[in-house]
Amino acid sequence: MTLLDFARGPGLQAAWLILIAGTAWRIIGVLLLRQRLHLAEPRTGIAGQARGAVTTVFTRFIPRRTFWPRIRVSVILSVVFHLGLVIIVLGGAPHIQVIQQFTGLTWPGLPKGVIVLVSGLTLASMIVMLLRRMFHPVMRLLSTADDYISWVTVFLPLLSGILLSGETIASYRTLLALHVLSVELLMIWFPFGKLMHAKLAFYSRAAMGINFSRKGAAT
């Protein structure tokens, strides 16, 4: 079996199963966490709390004006990076192909030139993020192995994908195998590190929203 066959076969299956199991474990684990006993009367009913949950998920996307000068760089880098990834993964023709193969859903892709441009911006934002994390005194102090591993597992698919679509540096077969394997590495790491924020952020925002609504606070 060649490396590519492994990547597209047993490797992909194993990574998927680990992703499913790990994600389920963490989400269930979080949802079943013990909650602090509430002794006060709730200020809103269930409906109000539910509304608070949903509202908070969306309001937290908007940075607060008070903090803007301090968080400006982080937010811009983060938006470029996250939007970039979404555009590449959901707009790139080969990715739509993968989704179609496994779900039957398909939609028109974006022109290759657009994807190339977006990939370049996303790559740049990731490199700046890493440099900032390594050289900004506070960031450096706060960073853990989790942060760096998570960066690497996202960077490798991005880089290998760019090289693959440019068909440069190595043969197509090698690049394709490396790209698929790097995505599998990401899938395996995903549930166990901070990348889980992709799922958990919504739960934590919702939990905050429920809590605040319960207390009658603004969300």
Added chain:
Amino acid sequence: MDETLGEMLARRGFGRRSLLKFAIAMTSSLALPPMIAPVMAANLAKAKRRSVIWLSFQECTGCLETLLRSSAPTIDALIFDFISLDYQESLMAAAGADAERTLHEAVAANKGEYLLAIDGSIPVKDGGVYSLTGGRSNVSMLSDIAADAKAILAIGTCAAYGGIPKAWPNPTGAVGVEDLIEGKPIVNIPGCPPVPEVLSGVLVHFISFGRLPDLDDRKRPLAYFGTTIHDQCYRRPFYDQGKFAKSFDDEGARQGWCLFELGCKGPVTHNACASLKWNGGTSFPIESGHGCIGCSEPDFWDAGGFYTSLAGGSSAGWRNTGIALGVGVAGGIAAALSGRSKAT
């Protein structure tokens, strides 16, 4: 007969110009510098008959059939004639004990000088009992006849890498020649079947220069296997523009758009089909509307389906996904419960 190739061709009415023309075509095909052609022609003219012993193992005879399909009486065919095909079970008239004697005589008469051509894979399981010739296993025949060969040509994907008999679950333990033989120059000419001009090119190179052409890390002649189908494909501009056929016979397919989404393995397949084409340059699978199946690469039968694009892969299936989900949920519950039991 001690006649040289030049004399044989002259006898058939082909002067040196014909040979030079052939050499010019061959140097182009082998991607050699054009100025090598007169040297090749001179060497070919002086060449003496070379003995070739052809052993067929676990094969479908497709490789032999493809090589016999030179229709026009070209110099190609004559050179093939010139090579003394001393043993080949489908083509020779002798059978049974006569055939076996022919084989032994050919080996003895050309010890150390004959080319050994193999088609078909070699089964090794259970002592090699799944493919026998005259009661003798292929494994045993191969090791015996390979010992005195000058070089070995593994013709077709089966002989090179195991091919279709090696496809999962490989019940006979089929392997390629290179898995069994060491210490001999081996050239792999894969393909299911291989492009016939590749074999002529390798043979001509060997006769002209006394050695095999430059090989890549999979022992394939670089001149023919140095690029992928994707690199030479005439539909490449459509790939670059993102114009893909979505199903067979849809509008895109009729326009001749790229077949990537229909499973074409061109980007990962090394062969000369897109440039040399088949049936004397008539066409090749992509030109006829079907994606490349990657038949010159190892394990292509197990590469996940001819109609699954390279962007896809194998699914873990609903059952396994369900099990994984169950395991995760159970783990989560266990973790949460153990957490809950601790004091806040």
Added chain:
Amino acid sequence: MTDFGFLADDGIVDALLMEVAGLLHRLIERGEAGSIDLRGLPLSDACIATLEQRLGRGEVAVTLTAAGRSDIHETGFPGVWWTKHEDEAGRIIALLIEVAIVPGILCADVDDIKRGLDRLPGSTNFSRRAA
């Protein structure tokens, strides 16, 4: 090669003409012949047609019949020859630009000459004696 029109590219044609110029320099200075194998390059039919047109035709045109037909003509640039070799079935097996005083294939080969001499009445089996 199937053609799609948009593959015609004068850039490649200009580059090839520069290579021809280089080979002509070599011919003049060192007397060395050279050639360019057009089928070894990723050229579309349109490119090849443009190239042939830019080179033009000169004073000499030769038809060679040896294991199929070959057409060789001197281009508008003396010493630059356009050579097309076909096999017996009419398929093109080589397409070259040759830079030489005269393409080698046009010269008679010594062994062929000897064989021809043998067939002449009155010959004294020259080739067998010399062997």
